[in-house]
Amino acid sequence: MRVIDTVPFDDQRPGTSGLRKKVARFRQPHYLENFVQSIFDCLDSHDSKMLVLGGDGRFYNREAIQIILKMAAANGFGEVRVGRNGILSTPAASCEIRKCRALGGIILSASHNAGGPDGDFGIKYNAENGGPAPERLTKKIYARSREIDGYRILDATDVDIDRIGEHRLGAMLVKVIDPIENYAGLMERFFDFDRLVALVGSGQFRMRFDAMHAVTGPYAHEIFERRLGAPSGTVVNGTPLTDFGGHHPDPNLVYASDLVAAMNGPGAPDFGAASDGDGDRNMVLGRNFFVTPSDSLAIIAANARLVPGFSAGLKGVARSMPTSGAVGRVAAALGIPCYETPTGWKFFGNLLDSGRVSLCGEESFGTGADHLREKDGLWAVLFWLSILAEKRQSVAEIVQGHWSQYGRNYYARHDYEDLDAGVAQSLLDHLRAGAATLKGRRFGGREIALCDDFMYVDPVDGEVSRKQGLRILFEDGARIIFRLSGTSTEKATLRVYLERYERASVPQNMSTDEALASINAAALEIGEIRERTGRNAASLVT
Ligand code: VG1
Numbered sequence: 013m014r015v016i017d018t019v020p021f022d023d024q025r026p027g028t029s030g031l032r033k034k035v036a037r038f039r040q041p042h043y044l045e046n047f048v049q050s051i052f053d054c055l056d057s058h059d060s061k062m063l064v065l066g067g068d069g070r071f072y073n074r075e076a077i078q079i080i081l082k083m084a085a086a087n088g089f090g091e092v093r094v095g096r097n098g099i100l101s102t103p104a105a106s107c108e109i110r111k112c113r114a115l116g117g118i119i120l121s122a123s124h125n126a127g128g129p130d131g132d133f134g135i136k137y138n139a140e141n142g143g144p145a146p147e148r149l150t151k152k153i154y155a156r157s158r159e160i161d162g163y164r165i166l167d168a169t170d171v172d173i174d175r176i177g178e179h180r181l182g183a184m185l186v187k188v189i190d191p192i193e194n195y196a197g198l199m200e201r202f203f204d205f206d207r208l209v210a211l212v213g214s215g216q217f218r219m220r221f222d223a224m225h226a227v228t229g230p231y232a233h234e235i236f237e238r239r240l241g242a243p244s245g246t247v248v249n250g251t252p253l254t255d256f257g258g259h260h261p262d263p264n265l266v267y268a269s270d271l272v273a274a275m276n277g278p279g280a281p282d283f284g285a286a287s288d289g290d291g292d293r294n295m296v297l298g299r300n301f302f303v304t305p306s307d308s309l310a311i312i313a314a315n316a317r318l319v320p321g322f323s324a325g326l327k328g329v330a331r332s333m334p335t336s337g338a339v340g341r342v343a344a345a346l347g348i349p350c351y352e353t354p355t356g357w358k359f360f361g362n363l364l365d366s367g368r369v370s371l372c373g374e375e376s377f378g379t380g381a382d383h384l385r386e387k388d389g390l391w392a393v394l395f396w397l398s399i400l401a402e403k404r405q406s407v408a409e410i411v412q413g414h415w416s417q418y419g420r421n422y423y424a425r426h427d428y429e430d431l432d433a434g435v436a437q438s439l440l441d442h443l444r445a446g447a448a449t450l451k452g453r454r455f456g457g458r459e460i461a462l463c464d465d466f467m468y469v470d471p472v473d474g475e476v477s478r479k480q481g482l483r484i485l486f487e488d489g490a491r492i493i494f495r496l497s498g499t500s501t502e503k504a505t506l507r508v509y510l511e512r513y514e515r516a517s518v519p520q521n522m523s524t525d526e527a528l529a530s531i532n533a534a535a536l537e538i539g540e541i542r543e544r545t546g547r548n549a550a551s552l553v554t
């Protein structure tokens with residue numbers, strides 16, 4: 013065991029979901045090690061405890077795993093369970109932590125960010141409930157990273173992580189596990205697989221799942237093709253690549269354009285879906301039809317009773333603040349609470365652990381439930397298949413039926429990417445400073461009822477999170493939210509979320525652009541976006 017002297021880096025503050033930096037930054041001597049030691053130093057007692065370890069297979073995944081194994085051994089962990097080939101999707105890691113009652117887990121991923129030697133790398137710590145470290149822990153880890161002066165590592169040869177088996181690393185046991193088995197088993201218990209086989213394996217129904225060369229490929233082959241009997245070829249881009257084939261592994265209409273083309277072209281399948289780098293996001297498509305993630309969450313809530321995993325009904329639901337209010341309308345109809353949290357899955361943990369909610373989601377293509385403590389891409393796809401198996405309608409009919417019952421929340425997120433960080437920050441600061449003066453002003457025929465900086469008080473532990481996004485709420489229920497991304501690695505991304513509600517009695521046949529045009533114009537004006545950024549429009553709309 014060696015203790016290596018080191019000096020702190022000043023940029024190891026975890027963002028929305030772990031620490032993300034360029035691969036080159038992570039490969040700087042001591043960079044990864046400092047952060048890992050900072051995590052270990054902040055855990056109560058890890059002597060002889062178990063850790064789960066895996067990642068999305070991106071460039072530097074394998075090297076990082078070897079370093080972390082040797083550091084875990086030198087720090088006194090009793091056992092590390094690592095996914096074969098270093099692979100564990102984020103939901104599968106959550107599943108393993110819970111199943112084997114580990115102290116926690118380390119997931120190596122920068123999720124939807126591009127990979128490869130010039131791309132991004134990331135690391136996140138999940139706690140014993142299987143969920144992302146809460147803010148009080150990430151703050152502690154950051155503080156520790158600012159004063160660290162040494163880390164412990166074992167001098168040892170690399171462990172063979174490509175075959176299932178057990179190895180000794182000093183006094184520590186390394187178990188290389190099948191990354192799929194426990195997760196697939198959990199899905200079999202949550203859903204009625206016989207019913208899904210009757211749909212997916214019937215030969216009458218066609219689906220296409222695009223794994224975007226990211227981590228869900230092997231999981232999707234196993235679950236859709238082998239267990240549910242979908243014809244081979246249903247899963248495309250199913251082999252994880254270290255650079256995701258040069259693409260952004262982000263399931264949205266822009267980055268999953270092949271899938272979108274297949275779903276909009278002649279002979280399109282009945283159902284299409286895609287997942288992101290680490291397998292926690294999902295996009296759901298019908299023939300010529302896109303389901304917004306916020307609508308998807310609401311429709312899952314409305315159909316909760318169709319799946320065995322929710323046979324007792326929903327206790328409550330939660331959505332991140334920028335997510336549309338659609339799920340809240342379902343919750344109101346069901347007579348259950350709907351919580352509104354800041355962006356990031358870590359804020360759902362306490363609500364799920366305390367039994368306040370059973371289902372939660374984010375507008376950023378994230379949906380999940382109390383079966384785990386992470387959002388879960390394949391779970392959402394299996395949920396949609398369960399709805400389709402029951403209703404035997406098209407995706408478009410299901411969504412339109414939902415709108416005709418609950419009304420429609422027209423919704424879009426406008427991202428202004430690659431902004432100068434100072435410019436983006438001052439735009440937000442300016443909004444914050446002027447928030448109090450906006451009430452009562454009118455834009456495009458709508459009056460502003462409230463403008464504030466979203467603050468969250470966790471109902472379980474009372475922890476307060478401030479400055480979670482500027483909210484502009486109009487009297488008719490329309491909203492504009494401004495916030496800065498906490499997952500970008502170099503330049504800043506301004507996210508502007510636009511929403512407007514139309515009652516069920518109104519025909520829901522506008523395009524999203526049309527419906528949100530005047531709200532977008534108000535956002536440009538209120539945020540002084542053109543003047544401050546030089547941009548006339550978003551670089552990415554989802
Ligand atoms: C984005 C999304 C957020 C999500 C986070 C992590 O964060 O907006 O909803 O939880 O990514 O998702 P931000 O700060 O860039 O807006 V993932 O799939 O990276 O684990």
Ligand code: CO
Nearest residue numbers: 123288290292
């Ligand atoms: Co992700």
